[in-house]
Every structure is written in C-alpha cells, then in structure tokens.
Amino acid sequence: MRVALDVPLPGLFDYRSDCPVAVGTRVIVPFGRRRMVGVVVETPAVPALAEASIKAVEQVLDDLPPLPADWLALAGFAAQYYQRPLGEVMLPALPASLRKVSAYQGPRSAGGPVQRSDKRRPAAPHAVAAEPAPGLNAQQAEAVHAITAIQGHRTVLLHGVTGSGKTEVYLHAAQPVLQRGGQVLFLVPEINLTPQLEQSLRSRLGWPDAPAALAVLHSGLAEGERLRAWLAAQRGQAQVLLGTRLSIFTPLPRLGLIIVDEEHDASYKQQDGLRYSARDLAVWLGRDRGIPVVLGSATPSLESWYHAERGHYLKLTLSQRARQVELPAIRLVDTRRLALQQGFSPQLLEALGARLERGEQSLIFLNRRGYAPVLSCASCGWVSQCPRCSAYTVLHRAAGRMGAGHRQRLHCHHCGYQAPVPAACPDCGDQDLRPMGRGTQRVEEHLAEFFPQARIARIDADSTRRKGSAAQLFAQVHAGQVDILVGTQMVAKGHDFTNLGLVGVLNADAMLFAHDFRAPERLFAQLMQVAGRAGRHVRGGEVIVQTDYPEQAVYQALLRHDYTGFAQYSLAERESIGLPPYAYQALLTAEARELAVALEFLGRARTLLQELAAECGAALSLYDPIPLRVVRVANIERAQLLVESRHRPSLQASLARWMPRLPDAADGLRVRYQLEVDPLEI
Numbered sequence: 001m002r003v004a005l006d007v008p009l010p011g012l013f014d015y016r017s018d019c020p021v022a023v024g025t026r027v028i029v030p031f032g033r034r035r036m037v038g039v040v041v042e043t044p045a046v047p048a049l050a051e052a053s054i055k056a057v058e059q060v061l062d063d064l065p066p067l068p069a070d071w072l073a074l075a076g077f078a079a080q081y082y083q084r085p086l087g088e089v090m091l092p093a094l095p096a097s098l099r100k101v102s103a104y105q106g107p108r109s110a111g112g113p114v115q116r117s118d119k120r121r122p123a124a125p126h127a128v129a130a131e132p133a134p135g136l137n138a139q140q141a142e143a144v145h146a147i148t149a150i151q152g153h154r155t156v157l158l159h160g161v162t163g164s165g166k167t168e169v170y171l172h173a174a175q176p177v178l179q180r181g182g183q184v185l186f187l188v189p190e191i192n193l194t195p196q197l198e199q200s201l202r203s204r205l206g207w208p209d210a211p212a213a214l215a216v217l218h219s220g221l222a223e224g225e226r227l228r229a230w231l232a233a234q235r236g237q238a239q240v241l242l243g244t245r246l247s248i249f250t251p252l253p254r255l256g257l258i259i260v261d262e263e264h265d266a267s268y269k270q271q272d273g274l275r276y277s278a279r280d281l282a283v284w285l286g287r288d289r290g291i292p293v294v295l296g297s298a299t300p301s302l303e304s305w306y307h308a309e310r311g312h313y314l315k316l317t318l319s320q321r322a323r324q325v326e327l328p329a330i331r332l333v334d335t336r337r338l339a340l341q342q343g344f345s346p347q348l349l350e351a352l353g354a355r356l357e358r359g360e361q362s363l364i365f366l367n368r369r370g371y372a373p374v375l376s377c378a379s380c381g382w383v384s385q386c387p388r389c390s391a392y393t394v395l396h397r398a399a400g401r402m403g404a405g406h407r408q409r410l411h412c413h414h415c416g417y418q419a420p421v422p423a424a425c426p427d428c429g430d431q432d433l434r435p436m437g438r439g440t441q442r443v444e445e446h447l448a449e450f451f452p453q454a455r456i457a458r459i460d461a462d463s464t465r466r467k468g469s470a471a472q473l474f475a476q477v478h479a480g481q482v483d484i485l486v487g488t489q490m491v492a493k494g495h496d497f498t499n500l501g502l503v504g505v506l507n508a509d510a511m512l513f514a515h516d517f518r519a520p521e522r523l524f525a526q527l528m529q530v531a532g533r534a535g536r537h538v539r540g541g542e543v544i545v546q547t548d549y550p551e552q553a554v555y556q557a558l559l560r561h562d563y564t565g566f567a568q569y570s571l572a573e574r575e576s577i578g579l580p581p582y583a584y585q586a587l588l589t590a591e592a593r594e595l596a597v598a599l600e601f602l603g604r605a606r607t608l609l610q611e612l613a614a615e616c617g618a619a620l621s622l623y624d625p626i627p628l629r630v631v632r633v634a635n636i637e638r639a640q641l642l643v644e645s646r647h648r649p650s651l652q653a654s655l656a657r658w659m660p661r662l663p664d665a666a667d668g669l670r671v672r673y674q675l676e677v678d679p680l681e682i
C-alpha cells in the first residue's frame, strides 16, 4: 500500500500489511527512527518495490471509518494546486489527536482519542430563545428563491450592501437543505464572528421542536473540543458546521450547501504551511460535490466580481438595507489645512459629542495597535528600531490600569522582540524621548481626556489576547455598556451593532500608497465595511473619514457607496497591466542569513524555471528577485520571486516541474524557501 506522511518529501511511501486495508484508512508506520501516522491513499495490486524491502504497517487505526473518497479528492486537489506533498496537506487537516502516535500508543492512550472523546458525556446544548424571524423583503426573497432553485452545482455571488440582511438569506437558503437531511457548511473569516452567528443559527435553523445540531470549529478550540466537533460533522450528527477556514477540510458526508460569508476577507487565506484559500477550495468542493456555493459580501473580491460579471457565477444583489434605514452619510474631512487636536478634527470631535448626547454609540477605527508606532528622540532624531528586524519597534502601554505613571515597553510587531523604554536616548543621551504618531491605545487615552464621562472600550489584538476576552468585549458593546469603541479591523467586519450611529476613521491614508497592487482594493473594502457598521438599526448613521487626499478615487467611490464603480475602474486598470484576475501568480519566497544568498537562490530558480517553461511551451513572465519590503525579520533576510502567467494551466504545469527541481537550485546554499500560489500580498 502507498501511504501519505506528513514529511517535506514529495511522493508516497510503500508499506505492506497482512490483511487488506482500505484507501483512506489511517495507519501507524515506522519511518526512519520514528513512527508516524499516515493515510493510505493507494493499494496497488503490485507493489512498487520488492516485498522483502518493504516495511510492515505497525498498526491499522480502525477507530474511524476510512476517510471518504471526496475528502481524499479535496486533499489531492489542494496538494496539486498549491504544490505541496499530499501528506503535508492531509495530516495537518486532521485534528491533532487523530494524527499523533502518542494518542494511540503509550500509557495514557487508553482506547485511542475517538473512544476517549466518545466516553465523555456530551454537553447538553443550551436552549436558545427562538429569535423572531423578520419577513424577507422582495430582494431577499428573490435571492433565496434563486439559490434554492439551483440543481447541482452553481457558485452564487451574493452582493448585498452592508446591513442588507445577507445572513437572513443564508438562513432561508439553508433550511430546505436541512429539511432534506443535508448538511450545511458555513464559513466565516474570524472566530469573533462565530458567537453572534451561532446564536442566530441555533435559534433559527431546523425545526421549532428540534433545532438543527450545530458544530463550531475554529483554531481557538482546545484539542478535545475540536475533535468532538470534527467527529460530529464526519458522522453526520452535526447538520450545520460553522467555522473558520480550517473547517473546509472536515468530512461532511451529506453536504448540501456551502456558504462563505465575507468572501473577500483575507483571513480565508492561510498564511503558512499549506497556503490555501478556503474560499477557492469551497468553490472547488461545491463543483466536486455537485452542490451550490454562496459567496456573500458587500465588497466582493475583484476575483469573484470578475467571475460574476462574466457569468461564471450567478450574481444576486441586495441593494437596500434590510431595516428601514439608509446607508450612512459619508463625509471626508480634508485634514491638510486643519488644526487637529491629538489627531482629531473639530468635525469628528463635535460629531462624537453629539452622539454621546443622544445616547448613541460611536466607533473610532484605526488600523494600528499599540500606543505609538515609534519612539523618537526630540534632539537627535533617533528612532526606536528592532535590533533583529528592519522595522521600528512600537511603543505599547503595558496592560493594567490607565492613568499617569503606567509602564511602557517597546514591541516589535514582526518578531515579538520586547524591550523596556530607555531612560534616555541611546545615541545622544537626551531624555526628551517622545512617542510619534498614534495607535489605538493612545487614541483611547485621548478620547478619555476629551470625553471624561464616556465609557470607552478598545478592541484589538492586544486587548483580546486572553481567551474569551473578545467575546466579552463585544458582548459589552452589544449590551450598550460602551459609548465609544476604539478598534482595528477586528471591529470593522460583520458585526451588527444595534445602537451605533457614528464611525470615525483615522489614518486611512497610511494604506493609500502601499506598494502592493491590492492595497486600494483592501482599503476600499475595509472602509466600506467599517462605514457599514454605522446606522444599521438607528437612523441618521454617519461616517467621518479624515484624509489628506480626499480627491483619491478610493475615497470618491466611498462617498457614493459605489462598489460597482470602484470594481469596474479597478478591473479595467488590472486588465490594462495584466494583473489578477487577468493573470495568475505564484510567489517564491526565500529566507537566509544573508540577503545575497536568498537572492542567489532565487536567481538560480528563475533561470531554471525559464528553461522548464521553454521546454513545455508555457508563456510565463518572470520578475526579478527582490528583497521583501521588511527585508529582515528575526535576523533572517527575505527575498521573493514573482511568477506570472495569463494562462493558469501553463503556470500550473511549470510549477509542477519546477518544485521538484528547487533542491538543485538550493544546492550549497543555506536557504529555506516556500511557494505560494495565488498570493494575496506581494
């Protein structure tokens, strides 16, 4: 039999067994000096090697039925498309205890992880008060009708403005699938979005006397919880699986519908190991299983929009907000000639004051955590720099009570380096060290000074590090215990705040001139999304964006809530210069102690690819190897090589020939490399 193992080597490994073992079965096999769990993927009649030279399987794991053929097919596709060894795709996709030898052998393994998990008494699902369902409006009803009428596979792009009630469409589209006994996979970009949705799904799906069984999967779960959710899905006990990107690799025997909420969100792309896009795999899976896939967003990715425009996807539109409220009024405040107070324009301060008086909530959005992005010396110009990275260290206020005298530290956001704030400038000795610029912590502090009576909360990666703290903070906001919320992109998406009237955006310009060609798309989506949090239930929602460049196309489109215009303009631009979705890309990144080594490797890899592409007649554009923008992280220098083609099969064929030859290019060089197909950031 041929077994896939989680080792960075291409190909499968041969083993023998006395009794027949089905494809999809997990086995424990010896590998070098270790033992490993692998998945049987082929059982050829004639072994590739002489029987005698093949080692025997040590244990056949039969606590679960073999992984089903469609699961193996998905893993196979992902391995081939993203150019990873099959074992490095399959095994990491399983809950950890199903792929650990120690979970099966050794003193504490008892009957194995599945038996141990089944012995635990299942927690009784807490009863949830049924939410009254709003009646669908005409556009929602039309969308639901179109989705439920689909026979077989079709990908739907549900383009609904913020607050248009896409969730309601998902729920109604899911109901007939559940009633037929099917399963629904519901993907969301972030863990933070699961509690609110879980509540809606539990209270609304299924039957009045028997709510649909729901399983939730995300990376924040403890191993045991994750295994239980996975088992429930795999056994068909869970009718709905709600989860983040990793859920795409869960076996779902009766899958009938896939929903991808906020499909444009970058969180669907895994950023290490197998760099897959769960959104793209969802579309593949839907096609493979012959079922509908619904991609929903107020700001679809340009890729999805392009497919919808060409008729590859069915486009459904919700152009109005679901409740009797208008989209918020958007104001651009030109900050070039304004005297700002601590970064706030008089307009924004006045608007904040007015909302406070009306008892409404406000949200200040700023995509920069910490106290200040850098600490600097007022007399010599020294700035705080990470000793291990080519990046500044960010000034952070240590956790604890606010007020005078709190401790501050310098943090590197790239490598995690931390240091105390120096008492004096390390270069000139001057003691006048000052924070430059503003992060969320400092904005929170300023707001407390401007509005001492207001209850202020901050939601960012720092304030939510503790497990459950994000859910707690969001619950406070929903319960009306917060007047002003300060946050990063964590607060910008998906949430349905009922009493939020005003959104203020600080420092959006920072993203305007980023070098990545997707930066304007990302900025526009982020602004539309955060603006969409305003006035969802209350009338008179308002958004104030402070900018030095109000005339920029992104801001002008935002003023008009004009996603379509922005998408048209951006796609025309992408087409004229041949960028995705009009071309397909792959990015080879190299890491080495010295930049020259990384560049040397990429140079060789480039030459090699040129030859291979010529051999197979593939038309590729190869860029020059270049250092990454933040070139050094944790004392490792990084460079990249971008490969592009207008023809996806050409790119795929070339990559498939190239990957096995890259060890040659690395010969004699101390370098590590990884390939990313369809990179989101370059």
Ligand SMILES: Nc1ncnc2c1ncn2[C@@H]1O[C@H](COP(=O)(O)OP(=O)(O)OP(=O)(O)O)[C@@H](O)[C@H]1O
Pocket: 134, 135, 136, 137, 140, 160, 161, 162, 163, 164, 165, 166, 167, 168, 297, 298, 322, 323, 493, 494, 495, 496, 532, 533, 536
């Ligand atoms: N037909 C309806 N009548 C009244 N209210 C509705 C209707 N449909 C949905 N709603 C309500 O409208 C609000 C916004 O809906 P929802 O959160 O689903 O918007 P969304 O389209 O997902 O927006 P976003 O893209 O901003 O997340 C919710 O409070 C929801 O309960």
Ligand SMILES: [Zn+2]
Pocket: 386, 387, 388, 389, 391, 412, 413, 414, 415, 416, 417, 633, 634
């Ligand atoms: Zn660093």
